[in-house]
Amino acid sequence: MEDIITTINVKKYFPIKMNFLQYLITRKREYIKAVDGISFSLRKGETFTLVGESGSGKSTIGKLLIKSLELTDGKMIFEGKDITRVKGNELKALRRKMQIVFQDPYSSLNPTMKIGDTIERPLKIHKICQKRKIKEKALEMLENIGLSPAEDFYEKYPWQLSGGQRQRVAIARAIIICPEFVVLDEPVSMIDVSLRTLILDLLIKLKQQYDLTYLFITHDLAIASYISNTIATMYLGKIIELGSKKEVLASPKHPYTKALLSAVPIPNPKMKRKKIIPKGEIPNPINPPTGCRFHPRCNYAEEICGKKEPELVEVSKDHKVACHLC
Amino acid sequence: MKLLDIKNLRVYYFSEEGVVKAVDGVSLSLNKGETLGVVGESGCGKSTLGLSVLRLVPYPGKMVSGKIFYNGIDLLSLSDEEVRKLRGKEIAMIFQNPDVSLNPIMNIKEHLVEAILTHEEIDEREAVEKTEEILGKVGIPKNRINDYPHQFSGGMKQRIMIALALLLNPKLIIADEPTSSLDVLIQAKTLELLRNLKEEYGLSLILITHDFGVVFEESDRIAVMYAGHIIEIAKNTELYDKPLHPYTQALIKAVPTVTPEEQKLNYILGMPPSLLTPPKGCRFYARCKYAREICKFKEPKTATVGREHIVKCHLY
Amino acid sequence: MSSKSSGLLFYIVSRILLIIPMLLILLTLIFIILRVLPGDPVYFIVSPQAGEHIIEQTRHELGLDRPIWEQYVSYLMGVFRGDLGKSYITKDNVWSIIGRHLPITIELATCGLFVAAFLGISFGTFAAYKSKSWFGVFNTILSTIAYTMPVFWFGMILQILFAIQFRVLPATGILDTSLSITRITGLPALDALITGNMRAFVDHVARLILPSITLGFFISGNINRMTHSNVLKALNEDYVRAARARGIKERVILFKYALKNSLIPVITLLGMNFARMLSGSVLTETVFSIPGMGSLLVNSIFRRDYPLVQGIIVVYALLISIVTLIIDIIYAYIDPRIRL
Numbered sequence A: 001m002e003d004i005i006t007t008i009n010v011k012k013y014f015p016i017k018m019n020f021l022q023y024l025i026t027r028k029r030e031y032i033k034a035v036d037g038i039s040f041s042l043r044k045g046e047t048f049t050l051v052g053e054s055g056s057g058k059s060t061i062g063k064l065l066i067k068s069l070e071l072t073d074g075k076m077i078f079e080g081k082d083i084t085r086v087k088g089n090e091l092k093a094l095r096r097k098m099q100i101v102f103q104d105p106y107s108s109l110n111p112t113m114k115i116g117d118t119i120e121r122p123l124k125i126h127k128i129c130q131k132r133k134i135k136e137k138a139l140e141m142l143e144n145i146g147l148s149p150a151e152d153f154y155e156k157y158p159w160q161l162s163g164g165q166r167q168r169v170a171i172a173r174a175i176i177i178c179p180e181f182v183v184l185d186e187p188v189s190m191i192d193v194s195l196r197t198l199i200l201d202l203l204i205k206l207k208q209q210y211d212l213t214y215l216f217i218t219h220d221l222a223i224a225s226y227i228s229n230t231i232a233t234m235y236l237g238k239i240i241e242l243g244s245k246k247e248v249l250a251s252p253k254h255p256y257t258k259a260l261l262s263a264v265p266i267p268n269p270k271m272k273r274k275k276i277i278p279k280g281e282i283p284n285p286i287n288p289p290t291g292c293r294f295h296p297r298c299n300y301a302e303e304i305c306g307k308k309e310p311e312l313v314e315v316s317k318d319h320k321v322a323c324h325l326c
Numbered sequence B: 001m002k003l004l005d006i007k008n009l010r011v012y013y014f015s016e017e018g019v020v021k022a023v024d025g026v027s028l029s030l031n032k033g034e035t036l037g038v039v040g041e042s043g044c045g046k047s048t049l050g051l052s053v054l055r056l057v058p059y060p061g062k063m064v065s066g067k068i069f070y071n072g073i074d075l076l077s078l079s080d081e082e083v084r085k086l087r088g089k090e091i092a093m094i095f096q097n098p099d100v101s102l103n104p105i106m107n108i109k110e111h112l113v114e115a116i117l118t119h120e121e122i123d124e125r126e127a128v129e130k131t132e133e134i135l136g137k138v139g140i141p142k143n144r145i146n147d148y149p150h151q152f153s154g155g156m157k158q159r160i161m162i163a164l165a166l167l168l169n170p171k172l173i174i175a176d177e178p179t180s181s182l183d184v185l186i187q188a189k190t191l192e193l194l195r196n197l198k199e200e201y202g203l204s205l206i207l208i209t210h211d212f213g214v215v216f217e218e219s220d221r222i223a224v225m226y227a228g229h230i231i232e233i234a235k236n237t238e239l240y241d242k243p244l245h246p247y248t249q250a251l252i253k254a255v256p257t258v259t260p261e262e263q264k265l266n267y268i269l270g271m272p273p274s275l276l277t278p279p280k281g282c283r284f285y286a287r288c289k290y291a292r293e294i295c296k297f298k299e300p301k302t303a304t305v306g307r308e309h310i311v312k313c314h315l316y
Numbered sequence C: 001m002s003s004k005s006s007g008l009l010f011y012i013v014s015r016i017l018l019i020i021p022m023l024l025i026l027l028t029l030i031f032i033i034l035r036v037l038p039g040d041p042v043y044f045i046v047s048p049q050a051g052e053h054i055i056e057q058t059r060h061e062l063g064l065d066r067p068i069w070e071q072y073v074s075y076l077m078g079v080f081r082g083d084l085g086k087s088y089i090t091k092d093n094v095w096s097i098i099g100r101h102l103p104i105t106i107e108l109a110t111c112g113l114f115v116a117a118f119l120g121i122s123f124g125t126f127a128a129y130k131s132k133s134w135f136g137v138f139n140t141i142l143s144t145i146a147y148t149m150p151v152f153w154f155g156m157i158l159q160i161l162f163a164i165q166f167r168v169l170p171a172t173g174i175l176d177t178s179l180s181i182t183r184i185t186g187l188p189a190l191d192a193l194i195t196g197n198m199r200a201f202v203d204h205v206a207r208l209i210l211p212s213i214t215l216g217f218f219i220s221g222n223i224n225r226m227t228h229s230n231v232l233k234a235l236n237e238d239y240v241r242a243a244r245a246r247g248i249k250e251r252v253i254l255f256k257y258a259l260k261n262s263l264i265p266v267i268t269l270l271g272m273n274f275a276r277m278l279s280g281s282v283l284t285e286t287v288f289s290i291p292g293m294g295s296l297l298v299n300s301i302f303r304r305d306y307p308l309v310q311g312i313i314v315v316y317a318l319l320i321s322i323v324t325l326i327i328d329i330i331y332a333y334i335d336p337r338i339r340l
């Protein structure tokens, strides 16, 4: 299958705030290296899931891909076109094809707009469908996403909704215009398990129906295993493992991915499993460790790990790992 | 000894469209040192219940009836100032929405130091030390304490909220989805931190979450909410082995697991009822496999089955 | 932009550079408008009944007989050399005329700003805090009165009350005729202080009180409303609820959380009003007989004193640019999310 998005060595650094005096004294700018050289491709029609450490740059990647953040360095290609620096009308056209569900459903909904208006807005902005059909479409979407009776929710304001209800509004807003590519940043974290499955299934159905591509970000590996085709693990601004769902879940290679999988809480109070919790502190993206970024916490680390940064290399078909020992 | 005792609490939102009966006759108690998990459908009133304990239900919400006893004191009879002194110091809350729960124009250090100095008479330097220590425990590096909320990731903000709640060693923490944006490793560390505090200081915890893994690993007892009611409370293992309420049974079946294979998940057909016009009988009636005639017309009473296993269903 | 501080410098420089094209456009516009308006400046200098010869002579002296574009170019050249020309009427240098009127306007505007900010922000905040009490209602009435009441009328009422009835404050002017202030900076109050002329200082400040209140009260209406609604909104924010859950005192919540987060639009409004006050307040100036920029502008337009009108516009543009620049810097100071 063809690639829809490719990123080549993408970086995003956030400058650290300094006051004038500090700046005069140090004369050195420090950066939070949120995303630090990442290359990957999304195939059209797949669900690519990013999992990994909190603060490792997952949301930042999502925002870079839909161009709501400018990248510091690197290149991005969408449908064969270089979109690294697109602006103006081209960008607007691109926005129509790319949507995002932000991690936080609270700050991303306009508090002064009713739910109905929020959902209809993208239809109006991009002039997707006939005027008289807009409301019908919005109501149908609300019903689909489990906000029923839809008429009731249509008239509500965001602050009248619970966390999970807001998340669903955010999802509805993003997929109502059937974009080609959607970034879903923790879209169902506040929704109960039963409804969550319903919404995941809806997402899967829409994907098949309209040939959408998803970048899915989640901490819940059960969700990842339910919805993904490809899974990538991130650690401190880097992708450290990437492969098909089967490969990554059945035979994780990177010590961090292994630890992650071992620590998934089991919904069975009688089963206790030994969790592998990496030792040491969560490192700092301002000056990440040399060599392999995970080496200070890795149980298997050898001398080379602290010296040389491992590349993300293919270890078997559909499976890449960045670890010296794999 | 009961730390918290909620009796027949009703909290309604008097919105323009009508009265949303978000918490509608909930009774609940919590022992010292205990963790009570609260699970349930999205929008069934879990957060509202948590907010009531701190007397922080937002406008147009009102506590309509019921009583909340904390350590034997009737919280609803206290003055505003008395409640304020309890908040943060005795009872703390971790909010579901870390993104908007921090003041955007205050940096992290200011948040924590302010909270310490509000309740304790120590000098600022000590407060800063304490701040750094607690942030270290939740994995926020020292050199970022001068950063502002928008500079942190979702999970980092959540950890900052947790740090804020733990700061003053409260006796009771109401944790509303405290780990929903944390990776499982940091989540495990955070939960361990909470567990240690429980052992050390006898902290009690109300843990609201959608994550059944977390609930089953952390809770002593679990309460299941549905449409403003608590429909089942039982000991952790008991609820897993012998869920009584049809909703609980269906819910547990719907929990996904991590597996490389394709999985087929169950879900509960239909939607929960509107809280504006809840049905007269059992609120789960429309979706229940075992529903009988009586369920449609009569609200089930709360039955106690075995030891400490409470269920609200006509089948029992 | 890489680092905050170097960014700030870059920002300030680029903003200052932006003033140049803005001035150019503004001056061109005003140049055209003035010349399109009916009325010939010459007739304000010599009587229309004077002989043809004298009229032509005057016209020549003023350079008004040259082609329009030539006048335009030479005027612009002058401006960018810092020369605003001479008044047609008094033949004084435009800079020095403005120099005589601007300081008192700056003083009045600053005092008015403080009155407006103090009244508007404190009342607005308190009303939001006590929105359900009688104070909320009272404040709504007060703020409505403030910006619907005619300034002229309010100024006179104050005069009647405090100057005529109670005789506690002087009614008009900026200094008693028996006093004088040596000019150093141009700002009378400051100069009086510097020279240690306390009698003049007290007299001058006393005369500023009523006009400042007149001006400030009028502007406080809008500030009040804006503060009220923003603080009310901020008090419903989740971070306020979270702060309450930590037991933070209501007073702290009100100021550090609600008010400070609401301040940005309020400061914008204050800044805009300050800029407006700097361009003079004809009504207030008239009521209190203050020789400020407002009456200067009106008079110079009335008399078609082209260089003076243009000069005043240049000064306004500069002042407004400075004020907005300062507002932006204040923004960045208050809100860390704003990077300059």
Ligand SMILES: Nc1ncnc2c1ncn2[C@@H]1O[C@H](COP(=O)(O)OP(=O)(O)OP(=O)(O)O)[C@@H](O)[C@H]1O
Binding pocket: A014, A015, A032, A033, A034, A053, A054, A055, A056, A057, A058, A059, A060, A061, A103, A285, B150, B151, B152, B153, B154, B155, B156, B181, B182, B183
């Ligand atoms: N606007 C910003 N300014 C400065 N730093 C930022 C900004 N946005 C993100 N960061 C930093 O970049 C890093 C990565 O953040 P990001 O939000 O991408 O993490 P994440 O992987 O989504 O984490 P989480 O799972 O906790 O949401 C973090 O250290 C964060 O503090």
Ligand SMILES: Nc1ncnc2c1ncn2[C@@H]1O[C@H](COP(=O)(O)OP(=O)(O)OP(=O)(O)O)[C@@H](O)[C@H]1O
Binding pocket: A159, A160, A161, A162, A163, A164, A165, A190, A191, A192, B013, B014, B015, B020, B022, B041, B042, B043, B044, B045, B046, B047, B048, B049, B058, B059, B060, B061, B096, B275
């Ligand atoms: N301010 C409000 N006005 C009107 N209705 C409200 C308001 N706040 C909440 N509600 C309603 O009250 C009900 C309970 O909300 P609550 O936030 O307690 O749910 P929750 O159980 O925490 O859900 P979630 O798991 O999705 O966070 C919801 O149906 C919601 O729509």
Ligand code: SF4
Binding pocket: A254, A255, A256, A292, A293, A294, A295, A296, A298, A299, A300, A301, A302, A305, A310, A322, A323, A324, A325
């Ligand atoms: S490269 Fe070395 S340090 Fe890094 S994960 Fe592999 S073994 Fe551990």
Ligand SMILES: [Mg+2]
Binding pocket: A058, A059, A060, A103, A185, B153, B154, B155
């Ligand atoms: Mg994130």
Ligand SMILES: [Mg+2]
Binding pocket: A162, A163, A164, B046, B047, B048, B096, B176
């Ligand atoms: Mg909630």
